Amino acid sequence: MLSRIKDLATNIAPRLIEIRRHIHSHPELSGQEYQTAAFVAGVLSSSGLHVQEGVGKTGVIGELQGTGEDKRILAIRTDMDALPIQERSGLEFASRTEGIMHACGHDVHTTVGLGTAMILAQIAEEISGKVRFLFQPAEEIAKGASWMVADGAMDKVSGILGIHVFPSIPAGSIGVRYGALTAAADDLEIVIMGESGHGARPHEAIDAIWIASQVITTLQQAISRTQNPLRPVVLSIGKINGGRAPNVIADKVQLLGTVRSLHPETRANLPNWIEKIVASVCNCYGAKYQVNYRQGVPSVQNDYFLTQLLQSSAEEAWGSDRVQVLPEPSLGAEDFSVYLEHSPGTMFRLGVGFKDRVINYPLHHPQFEIDESAIITGVVTMAYTAYRYWQQVS
Numbered sequence: 338m339l340s341r342i343k344d345l346a347t348n349i350a351p352r353l354i355e356i357r358r359h360i361h362s363h364p365e366l367s368g369q370e371y372q373t374a375a376f377v378a379g380v381l382s383s384s385g386l387h388v389q390e391g392v393g394k395t396g397v398i399g400e401l402q403g404t405g406e407d408k409r410i411l412a413i414r415t416d417m418d419a420l421p422i423q424e425r426s427g428l429e430f431a432s433r434t435e436g437i438m439h440a441c442g443h444d445v446h447t448t449v450g451l452g453t454a455m456i457l458a459q460i461a462e463e464i465s466g467k468v469r470f471l472f473q474p475a476e477e478i479a480k481g482a483s484w485m486v487a488d489g490a491m492d493k494v495s496g497i498l499g500i501h502v503f504p505s506i507p508a509g510s511i512g513v514r515y516g517a518l519t520a521a522a523d524d525l526e527i528v529i530m531g532e533s534g535h536g537a538r539p540h541e542a543i544d545a546i547w548i549a550s551q552v553i554t555t556l557q558q559a560i561s562r563t564q565n566p567l568r569p570v571v572l573s574i575g576k577i578n579g580g581r582a583p584n585v586i587a588d589k590v591q592l593l594g595t596v597r598s599l600h601p602e603t604r605a606n607l608p609n610w611i612e613k614i615v616a617s618v619c620n621c622y623g624a625k626y627q628v629n630y631r632q633g634v635p636s637v638q639n640d641y642f643l644t645q646l647l648q649s650s651a652e653e654a655w656g657s658d659r660v661q662v663l664p665e666p667s668l669g670a671e672d673f674s675v676y677l678e679h680s681p682g683t684m685f686r687l688g689v690g691f692k693d694r695v696i697n698y699p700l701h702h703p704q705f706e707i708d709e710s711a712i713i714t715g716v717v718t719m720a721y722t723a724y725r726y727w728q729q730v731s
């Protein structure tokens with residue numbers, strides 16, 4: 338079956354390159370993937386899948402029914418949105434839309450999803466259950482997965498596979514990871530309210546800017562002394578608003594930041610931990626405060642069994658030297674984790690780096706580029722893992 342899947346992939350390779358370049362040239366922002374969705378729906382229905390559009394606003398679902406009695410549903414998830422970045426790759430098929438670029442490889446993910454659908458449709462008689470392809474919108478704003486789930490995308494799903502390109506792994510190789518792959522990402526807002534006054538008479542005022550600086554410093558120091566160093570927490574304040582004039586003491590400062598963590602128990606304690614520190618600093622100097630902690634997406638925790646299935650399929654397809662078991666998670670975030678609240682799953686990293694280049698620009702860079710030979714690696718890995726999923730005893 339592996340050689341059959343590889344042959345089918347070789348046959349459709351030119352078409353997949355065309356598809357990827359078409360999507361790359363026509364990027365759309367999160368929640369506005371109208372043309373991409375219509376294009377995806379067209380390819381899926383011409384491949385014989387049952388297609389549902391408008392799932393999760395601009396998402397698409399394609400279903401493929403196998404021939405057996407297996408009641409399980411395997412989901413394969415890819416994302417379709419682009420970023421507000423002006424492309425500077427210089428490629429002939431670069432973005433034709435000013436200020437929008439597929440700089441995170443979601444054009445590649447979508448293409449791999451379509452390629453996998455085309456291949457599995459041709460071997461449907463070998464599949465005993467149902468495969469559900471999820472083409473989700475709005476991953477970059479961490480909303481699309483929730484929208485898809487709300488529209489029933491995960492109903493009766495028993496396992497889910499996901500993919501993300503990775504420029505620091507060479508094309509032809511993949512990375513798998515057991516356990517945590519990405520971090521939980523939460524939003525933090527702290528408002529500090531002091532009392533305004535003349536810049537020359539600080540003792541008659543409560544200086545919200547100075548107190549805000551103490552809050553930031555104390556938080557960063559406290560991480561190193563009160564959080565378990567083996568359970569990482571990263572807190573970054575990315576925006577500060579406050580003050581009116583150089584000689585007026587500010588009465589109000591707003592701090593906005595992101596909080597990343599890997600362990601659910603650590604994460605659960607963070608709102609309290611932050612509030613205690615903010616409260617103690619503010620109380621010390623007579624300021625009032627508000628802490629608004631909003632939970633974003635959880636950490637992606639890859640399932641052991643599915644990761645092993647993926648790893649062994651990839652090793653059989655490409656040899657073990659082209660499959661890396663990643664030693665470290667990332668503190669980036671990925672809303673694939675939202676699906677994992679409904680079924681076990683695994684997301685792998687598809688190497689897209691050019692072997693002969695010194696610099697492979699990172700994700701979200703205006704010169705980000707991929708080695709297109711990786712598309713076939715992704716499609717075969719996904720299709721063969723899916724095929725083998727049905728060979729396992731339920």
Ligand code: NI
Pocket residue numbers: 441442443476501
């Ligand atoms: Ni991405």
